[in-house]
Structure formats: structure tokens, C-alpha cells
Amino acid sequence: MYEGAVQDLIDELGRLPGVGPKSAQRIAFHLLAADADDVRRLVDALTQVKARVKFCEVCGNVAEEERCRVCRDPRRSPTVICVVEEPKDVVAIERTREFRGTYHVLGGAINPIDNVGPDDLRISQLMSRLADGQVTEIILATDPNVEGEATATYLARLLGPMGLRVTRLASGLPVGGDLEYADEVTLGRAFEGRRVVHG
Amino acid sequence: MHVSHLSLQDFRSYTQVDLELEPGVNAFVGPNGQGKTNLVEAIGYVATLGSHRVANDAALVRAGAQRAVVRTRVVRGDRASTIDLEINVGRANRARLNRSPVPRVRDVVGILRTVLFAPEDLVLVKGDPDARRRFLDDLMILVSPRLASVLADYERVLRQRSALLKSAGGPRRRGRSTGDDAAGSPDLRTLDVWDAKLAVLGAEIIAVRQRLVVGLAPFVDDAYDRVSAGQGRAEIAYRSSLASALDLPETDFLPTVAEIEAQLLEAVSRLRPKEIERGVCLVGPHRDDLVLTLGGLPAKGYASHGESWSFALALRLASYSLLTEGVGDSDDDFWVADSREDGEPVLVLDDVFAELDVRRRQRLADLVAPARQVLITAAVPGDVPESLVGVRFDVHGGEVTRVAR
Numbered sequence: 341m342y343e344g345a346v347q348d349l350i351d352e353l354g355r356l357p358g359v360g361p362k363s364a365q366r367i368a369f370h371l372l373a374a375d376a377d378d379v380r381r382l383v384d385a386l387t388q389v390k391a392r393v394k395f396c397e398v399c400g401n402v403a404e405e406e407r408c409r410v411c412r413d414p415r416r417s418p419t420v421i422c423v424v425e426e427p428k429d430v431v432a433i434e435r436t437r438e439f440r441g442t443y444h445v446l447g448g449a450i451n452p453i454d455n456v457g458p459d460d461l462r463i464s465q466l467m468s469r470l471a472d473g474q475v476t477e478i479i480l481a482t483d484p485n486v487e488g489e490a491t492a493t494y495l496a497r498l499l500g501p502m503g504l505r506v507t508r509l510a511s512g513l514p515v516g517g518d519l520e521y522a523d524e525v526t527l528g529r530a531f532e533g534r535r536v537v538h539g
Numbered sequence: 540m541h542v543s544h545l546s547l548q549d550f551r552s553y554t555q556v557d558l559e560l561e562p563g564v565n566a567f568v569g570p571n572g573q574g575k576t577n578l579v580e581a582i583g584y585v586a587t588l589g590s591h592r593v594a595n596d597a598a599l600v601r602a603g604a605q606r607a608v609v610r611t612r613v614v615r616g617d618r619a620s621t622i623d624l625e626i627n628v629g630r631a632n633r634a635r636l637n638r639s640p641v642p643r644v645r646d647v648v649g650i651l652r653t654v655l656f657a658p659e660d661l662v663l664v665k666g667d668p669d670a671r672r673r674f675l676d677d678l679m680i681l682v683s684p685r686l687a688s689v690l691a692d693y694e695r696v697l698r699q700r701s702a703l704l705k706s707a708g709g710p711r712r713r714g715r716s717t718g719d720d721a722a723g724s725p726d727l728r729t730l731d732v733w734d735a736k737l738a739v740l741g742a743e744i745i746a747v748r749q750r751l752v753v754g755l756a757p758f759v760d761d762a763y764d765r766v767s768a769g770q771g772r773a774e775i776a777y778r779s780s781l782a783s784a785l786d787l788p789e790t791d792f793l794p795t796v797a798e799i800e801a802q803l804l805e806a807v808s809r810l811r812p813k814e815i816e817r818g819v820c821l822v823g824p825h826r827d828d829l830v831l832t833l834g835g836l837p838a839k840g841y842a843s844h845g846e847s848w849s850f851a852l853a854l855r856l857a858s859y860s861l862l863t864e865g866v867g868d869s870d871d872d873f874w875v876a877d878s879r880e881d882g883e884p885v886l887v888l889d890d891v892f893a894e895l896d897v898r899r900r901q902r903l904a905d906l907v908a909p910a911r912q913v914l915i916t917a918a919v920p921g922d923v924p925e926s927l928v929g930v931r932f933d934v935h936g937g938e939v940t941r942v943a944r
Binding site: 450451452453455457458485486487489490493494497523524525528 | 643646684685688692695696698699700702703706728729731732733735736
């Protein structure tokens with residue numbers, strides 16, 4: 341145990357995800373040794389992020405204005421909505437530069453163990469976005485694990501009767517890899533989701 | 540396949556040991572507590588990434604050491620692979636295949652395949668259903684590695700669904716409002732989704748287990764007959780919680796995955812009020828059992844110690860036969876029946892012969908002699924029948940020496 345301020349800082353850092361007690365201690369002493377200016381910039385960034393960043397009123401993604409960058413962009417098609425769990429998933433899909441529609445960030449997945457039900461996710465906001473009949477396709481891009489699949493199934497059942505095209509991202513082989521190194525689950529999924537190329 | 544080299548560092552009682560093993564019979568002989576079982580335990584660990592004796596890896600690392608290293612060379616056909624495993628205390632384990640690190644330790648599972656019988660297997664006959672389910676599931680993964688993830692996903696769905704049932708039934712169990720909140724309760728709207736997941740994954744598990752049991756049954760009968768000298772027939776049958784939930788009549792033909800899925804959905808919808816009341820999942824592969832009968836009577840409770848022991852051994856020997864010979868010409872290509880291409884597994888018999896009389900020892904020896912590689916532990920050399928000629932190692936005080944013969 342350290343005294344006063346140092347221990348307080350270690351405790352606060354230790355509460356961050358992915359930071360254990362040892363890392364917290366290392367970061368704390370790094371900050372102690374750092375220039376006052378560097379520390380001030382960090383403090384500034386932390387204050388700004390809380391003050392300026394809000395969540396897009398349309399899709400729930402992180403934004404600095406009422407609407408996020410994607411929702412403000414007139415070139416993005418409002419007829420296709422890609423549903424993801426977290427803002428970081430938006431970033432991942434944006435990196436592909438393939439998707440020209442808009443997003444909807446749920447803020448998690450259905451997870452009864454952690455007490456997360458459909459009402460804790462931004463599902464009603466998604467439903468109200470569909471009210472004007474402009475949307476023609478929903479792409480379910482939740483994680484391919486048990487909770488993500490359950491969330492996708494729940495949404496598919498909810499959206500199915502509305503006459504929309506509801507699709508799910510394919511699971512399969514990584515590009516540029518060798519077939520023989522694919523794990524059996526991924527390869528099994530790839531078989532299930534195979535496509536006709538001829539005939 | 541066979542293991543041609545085993546090297547241990549800080550594993551259990553061993554500081555360092557290097558062994559060259561041969562195809563055929565390898566016998567480890569020495570008094571109790573000298574480290575015989577530790578050797579075969581290490582080989583089992585390489586095959587399954589688990590010990591047959593303890594659930595926690597920490598016990599595998601020699602007291603005082605930071606990590607244990609198990610190195611094996613496995614020969615399949617004319618190809619040899621080396622598997623190096625590092626078992627760390629309080630840190631993730633690491634694995635190398637042919638000297639290169641693998642991204643996930645479990646990538647090395649399935650390169651070495653073993654069937655291991657140990658005195659602990661008595662629990663298969665005398666213990667609770669979970670031991671028998673684990674026996675079937677372990678065999679299932681050996682037959683079709685993909686199913687490991689189906690089992691893991693099912694386990695996860697079960698935990699999620701149980702959590703949901705508990706929170707949904709909570710207010711009622713505590714005697715608060717009943718009435719119309721049942722259908723509209725926010726929790727229960729997602730229960731249908733979990734029901735569907737349980738049915739899809741559960742159906743696959745039940746279907747594979749049922750087919751495994753059908754494939755195993757004749758081998759169990761035969762193996763039991765050999766090691767017990769014909770006192771009543773040993774039979775196995777899969778008893779699913781579905782059958783009692785739906786009052787299904789007994790049939791001779793196996794339902795398809797789709798049929799089982801439909802039955803599971805029907806069963807969970809019938810049991811829903813009860814499941815909410817009790818907060819547990821009442822039907823599915825996690826409530827099933829492998830029923831063992833001896834001369835028409837349940838083995839658990841009726842079988843003597845010797846009979847139970849022979850039955851447990853018969854289950855392991857039958858697994859070995861199934862993995863070696865496949866399940867015959869099934870037109871049901873549901874799972875790959877023929878796993879011979881992977882090379883027959885290494886058979887490990889820990890402390891088996893001491894429990895058998897001379898005649899049964901001989902019969903067991905005849906049964907296992909043709910195996911590609913058999914690893915045997917015994918306390919006294921006389922326990923191992925003469926006909927099982929092979930390599931002998933003396934194990935004494937953590938020293939293993941090959942005996943010239």
C-alpha cells in the first residue's frame with residue numbers, strides 16, 4: 341500500500357477494464373514521472389470525453405453532436421440498418437468501407453446471467469426507426485457467440501412479421517488463411533453457409 | 540499411432556525424466572507411490588488437456604516449481620509430431636507443435652488420442668449420471684472434435700436459460716404477485732429464444748450420444764464377457780429426459796436431429812410452468828443418463844465391486860474398439876463413423892491387472908495385445924501376464940529405468 345494520492349490513483353486505474361493491480365501501479369508511477377504537461381493533456385482528454393461525447397440520438401453510436409457522423413452523412417442509405425452490439429463494432433465495419441447504410445447500436449446483447457434483457461438494449465429505438473417504412477433491410481451483426489446469436493434470433497422474430505428483409509452476417513473462413521489451419525467450428529460454419537458458384 | 544518419446548520436467552513427482560517408448564506393450568512397474576500413474580497421467584494430459592485424477596492443473600506442477608513441461612513425440616503412420624505443453628501455475632498454459640507455438644493451446648487436442656482406464660473409472664458405474672454423461676461427451680469429442688464447441692455452447696445456453704428462469708420465477712417463488720405478469724414479464728419474452736437454442740444444440744448432442752451408445756453396445760457386451768468370464772450380459776442404453784417428459788414409447792429406431800429438436804421444443808413448452816417455478820432447466824441432454832444393466836438388473840446398486848469394476852473397464856475397452864474399428868456400415872452419415880485414418884488411439888491401463896484373477900488377466904491380455912500401443916502400470920511384475928511381452932520400465936523413487944530383457 342502506498343500513501344494517499346498515489347494509492348488513490350492506483351485504485352482508480354485498477355478499476356479500468358484490462359488493467360490489473362500490477363499494471364495500475366506501473367501506469368501510476370509512469371504518470372508521476374511524466375511531464376506535468378503530458379499529464380494535463382491526459383486529464384484534458386478525459387474531461388473532454390465526458391463533456392463532449394454523447395450518444396447519437398438516432399443510432400446510439402458515440403457522437404459529438406446530436407447525431408453521429410454516419411447518421412449525418414447524406415450519402416449513407418437510410419434504407420439499410422446494420423445492428424451491432426457496441427460502438428467499437430461500428431468502427432470495425434466502417435474500416436471495411438463496404439457498407440453504405442446506417443447503424444444501430446444496441447449497447448450489448450441479451451445476457452440473463454448479467455441481468456441484461458431486451459428492455460436494457462436499444463430495441464424500442466430500433467423499432468421506432470422502422471415506423472416510417474423507409475427501411476427495407478436489417479442486417480444483424482451481433483457477435484457470433486451464444487449471447488449474440490440469441491439476440492439476433494430475438495430480433496429476427498420481432499422483425500420478421502414486419503415484412504422486412506432480415507439478414508445475418510455470414511460466419512466462415514478468414515481471408516488469406518489456409519484451410520487446414522481453420523478451427524473445426526469455423527470450418528463447420530463455413531460448410532453450412534456455403535454458396536453456389538455454379539449450377 | 541504411438542508415443543515414441545515422453546519427457547517430463549517438474550511434472551508431479553518428477554524433476555526431470557526422459558523416456559523412449561516403443562510400439563506395443565510398455566509396462567511401468569514399481570511399488571505404490573513411486574510415480575507410475577504420473578507418467579500415464581502426463582500422456583493423458585497431452586491428449587485431452589486434462590488430468591483423469593484432478594480438475595485443477597496446479598496439482599500437476601511439482602511442489603515449489605513455477606511450471607511443468609510435458610514433451611511428447613507422437614508417431615502417426617510415417618509422420619512424427621512433437622507436442623510440447625507448458626503447464627503454468629496461475630498463468631495460461633502454452634503449447635508448441637513441432638517446435639512452433641500454436642495460437643490456442645487446444646489446437647493440439649486430437650493429435651494424440653488416448654483411451655485411458657484408471658481405478659477412478661469405477662465412478663462410471665457407481666457414481667452419478669454426470670460421470671457417465673462426461674464419458675459419452677469425451678468420446679463424442681474424440682470422434683468428432685467439432686462437437687466440443689457444441690457442448691460448450693450448450694453449457695452456456697443452459698446457464699443463461701437457468702439465470703432467466705430464476706429471475707422470472709423469483710417474484711413468484713417469493714410469494715409475490717402471480718396473475719398476468721407471466722406472459723408479459725420482460726424476462727419471459729426472451730425465453731422462447733433460449734428454448735430454441737437449447738433445442739437446436741441439445742438435439743445434436745442427444746442424437747450423437749444415442750448413436751454412440753448404439754455403436755458402443757456390442758463392444759461393451761463383448762469386452763465385459765472377456766474380463767468377467769460371462770456372468771450375465773452387460774448392456775448399455777441411453778435414457779433421455781425427453782422420454783419421461785413426453786411419455787415417449789420405447790422404439791428401436793433412432794430419431795433424427797430434427798425430430799429430437801421438435802421433441803425438445805414440445806417438452807420445454809410443456810414443462811415451462813414447472814421450470815419457472817423451480818428455476819432450473821428440467822429437460823435436455825444435461826438431465827440424461829447412460830443406463831448400465833448387468834443380467835437385466837441396474838449395475839448401480841446391484842453389481843458387486845468386482846462386477847462394477849469389470850463394467851467400467853468394459854466401457855473403456857469398448858471406446859477403444861469403437862475408435863479403432865468404427866461403428867460399422869451405418870447408412871446414417873450423421874457423424875464420421877470411420878476414424879481409423881487418425882490412427883488407433885493409445886490404450887492406457889492404469890493399475891488394471893491387480894484387480895483380476897489369473898484367468899481374466901490372460902483374457903484381458905489377449906484382448907489388448909493386438910493394440911498398436913498399450914501403456915500399463917502395475918505394482919508387481921507378476922501382475923502383468925507373460926504373454927504381454929514388451930518393454931518394461933522400473934519406476935522407483937522418481938527414477939524410471941528401462942529393464943533389459
